Amino acid sequence: MTRTWRIHTVTDAARARIAVARTAAAYGVPTVERARLATALSGRLRQCLTKGGTWLLTLDASAPADAPAGAAGALHVALTPSPAAGAAGRAAWTTTVPCPEPGPVPGTDAVPGDPEGLSEALLGADEDTAVVLDRLAEQEELVAFHREELHQTNQGVLALHAELDAAGRAQREAFAAERRARNEAERARSRLTFLADASAALNASLNHDEIARRLPELLVPRYARDVDVWLLDDEDEPHRPTSHAAAAVRAARTGRPQYAADHSGGLPGVDDRPPSALSPDRPLLCLPLVTRRAPLGVLTLSPPGERWAPDDAVMLIEFARRAGIALDNARRFEHNRDIAETLQRALLTDLPAMPGLGLAARYLPATHGLNIGGDWYDAFRQRDGSLITVIGDVTGHGLHAAMMMSQLRTALRAYAVDGGSPGRLLTRLHGFLHHLQPDLFATAVIARFHPDEHTLTWAAAGHPPPVLRLPDGRVRILDAKPGAMLGIPLQQQIADHTERLAPGSTLALYTDGLVERRARGIDPGIARLAAALGSFGPAELDGDLEGTADRLLHPLLSDSERDDDVCLLLCHLHG
Template identity: 60%
Template sequence: MTSPDVRKITTAAEAARARAFVAHLAASLGAPEIERARFLTALTAQLRQSLGQGGAELTLTVQEPGPDGGVQVRAVVQPVTLSPEPASSWHLALSCPDPNRAQGPSLPAQRDDTALAEALLAADEETAEVLQRLDESENLLRLHREELHQTNQGVLALHAELDAAALTQQQLLDAERAARGEAEKARRLLTFLANASAVVTASLDHETIVRRLPELLIPEYASEVDVWLFDKEEQAAGKGRHSAAAVAAARTDRPQHAGPHPGDLPGTDDLPPSALSPDRPLLCIPLTVRRSLGVLTLAAPGDRFDADTSLMLFELARRVAIGLDNALRYEQHRDTAEELQRAQLTDLPTADGLHLAARYLPATRGLNIGGDWYDAFFQPDGSLLTVIGDVTGHGLHAAVIMGQLRTALRAYAIEETSPARILTRLHRMLCHQQPNLYATAMIARFRPGDLQVTWAAAGHPPAVLRAPGGAVRVLDDRPGVMLGVPIPFEYTDHTTEIEAGSTLVLYTDGLIERRAQGMDAGIELLSETLAALHEPDLEDLDACSESLLKPLVHESERDDDVCLLLCRTAPFVSSGRPTGTDMD
């Protein structure tokens, strides 16, 4: 229809016919079932409401096709009212996609109940079709709901797996972090153990080892350190008393832990708190190697000792015990060797017109047993022989050979007056008895009232002579070969004029030898030091010897022994036989 269709609706039958007409019109225009059912339902409800208010006027209009090619069915319901105020109308539009049906059919001309019944049946068919569509939609919605539920379940399961994976990953990260921490702790403990072991084993002085322990352990591994050595009764950082735990460690030879709470340390016995340290735990570790040397007592740096750290401390104590045992054994041998060495040194005789002074400094490395020696004694004719020598090598064997040479030299000096002939006989003896051992020696012979000194040298560093005015001369005449070198050799005597008040310095190579510079630099330094002395300084030869040693011998460790023998002629030499006697 192109012109509006206006109908008066005053009864239910008219309303039913109008609804049937609109349904037929919408169906003929191809309106979709769902939209058509909604449109008819809304129109029927409005018509029913209008009947209760006295009726209404229904206007139906089919609009011309629009730009999209479709048409619209527009229904307007205008209620009939007796009041002077106009009632508001109701309107609704239905879009129909088929413009070719714009001239939709009208209801059949008959107005009997048969047509109305057919319309109602048609409406039921439409309703059934709509319901079928709704059922399909509900089935589809149910399927979507099931799919959504399954998807949700899958998402939940995925989240659970992700949470489990994240938890597992976190646990792995925590385990890796803990493993790294343990590895770093073990590396740190091993590094400390290696460094501390190097420190305690580098020295052969037990006092140095005991002194270094607190420096190494405080404050990271201990708050206090006490070392109890049974033989020495010395403490590095103790108070002179020993805890019950230390006594128990010494008695049982097992580590002891004393604290308010059990330490639960491996291989350690737990004891009550110590009266000496009631608040902090004590760890007492025996120092045992071959024999029990003492006890190392440590006060905890915190509330307790760590188990891994305690194992490191046990191993460190074992290495400290080895270092202390080596140091104590070395010190015992060193003391014995030094006593043996000094027992073979001669008490210098006293002679008219000649003053003597000597110094012997043992090497600080090794067992301090060397072959350096000095000697001074009278010959039967009243001459005074001064001797200095050095047997190659160190140890008891060198000391024994030195003693043999010293004894043999004194024996030969009874028969021979010449220093050269004495050295020649010593050379033959050493080649015969000790073919693989060598020695150097120098003999200087002073005669009473004679201002000459006769000397001979066997491979020994040259003597240095200082005149009264300060002039220094090195007696560098070519020396003979070393004693014991396997070749026949005859030594030669040399004679040097000396003035009254002159000083002759005999020494071994330990005084002048320098590793990087050789002996020449040392001889030059000795000459300069001797020349720099004042005459009053030379009156006291003991003090003079100290003045010579100070710039030449460093206080640090020495690899070789040092012997120094000073011979000073008096400013006025008296005649006659010296008043001294043979001190042999």
């Protein structure tokens, strides 16, 4: 279906617009599309009337080729200038509107021509605009609703973002706090490890000079740039510095740690003092080395950086306390050791002088402990002019063993006044020890020399055998059957053994500390002693028996530290 209108006046334009709107409504064009078509057509018609001339408005309703019969596909509207009216050359306007449903096309008489009817038709044609406006109002209300909903959503999103941000900050703060706590725990563990290692190092020695030397090695450079160790008992030594910081002197007097600097240290348990005149440009931490009685000295430290952390200062105070205890223990040990050695040597005998017989003795305490034990040697004359030599070893160490050794030595001398052979003397000592100290045992060797007769009578009770060097350099081990240990719950009669001695012979009596080693036993040690004794020449033994004793001990004791006392008694019959 095709319709054409000639447009020359406003009335023609109004009637054509009304017809097009009604045709679009008849073909089922939606209201919004009809309103859009009517608005666009009105604008074009207004432009055409402004330009003047006659225009042709053509409306064509066509259906697709494959559509069923009677179905309309679209409305084609074209506004072109009329060639006959002199409007040729002007631009044409066309548009296409889809129409889903066909309908009856209104005729030309459907549009009234009088002004009143035309106006009424125009007002009716604007119903589409009213419907569009109503829908627009609905859309505006919907948009306003969605805008409010979006606003509320935005507020919720902003609140959620704020909560997430706060949660993020709280999580970051928690992570930072955990990291700080972990770092602090690691630093605390490091300080505790340092204290444990330092305590082990300080207590590993009982020499106070060695402990004092270790203090700077432990602290530098981790906790101090340099360390001065001031020991109050060492003031008289020439290599010690004579001047000390005023804070160090105050620490020694008061027993409280002092911090000398031009600023407050803020260290717990530490008194702040003015900077030291000796070191005004650096802080000093003066820590007293306290003991149970009085300060032993002062540790003066300079910081490895600008200053110490409070926890490091607490750790250093504890370090100084432990160092003071270690120094005090070392000095107590050295004092007791000196007393023990003095007592031990006081219990040993000065060797007598006897024509034709040379004597040399050595006593070496163990390198561990208080250096007091039960080893002893003795030599004294009998009424008949013979010489009794004895060497023995009381089981155990310490003051108790030393006192028991002294009693045995005194008892032996008392028994020897009445005479008696070495075996008889050992038998009496056995009964004495068994009744005096049932839980204490001893070993001993007694040798009796009679220079006029050139004989040696000896007896042993559980002791390593004597070693005899003959004048020609050969060495014999006198391992004839010995008696059992002294003091064991056993009745025994210890036998005597006699040897003829030629001038130039040397007898070695010794304790097991000289020859016994844990890893090798005692027999290899006795063999080494015999070989060493046989290596000396007659001139050495006749001329320097004391030096021979030293040279004999050196190769036997150079292999390891001694954990037992050593006694050696050399008896040489001059040639």
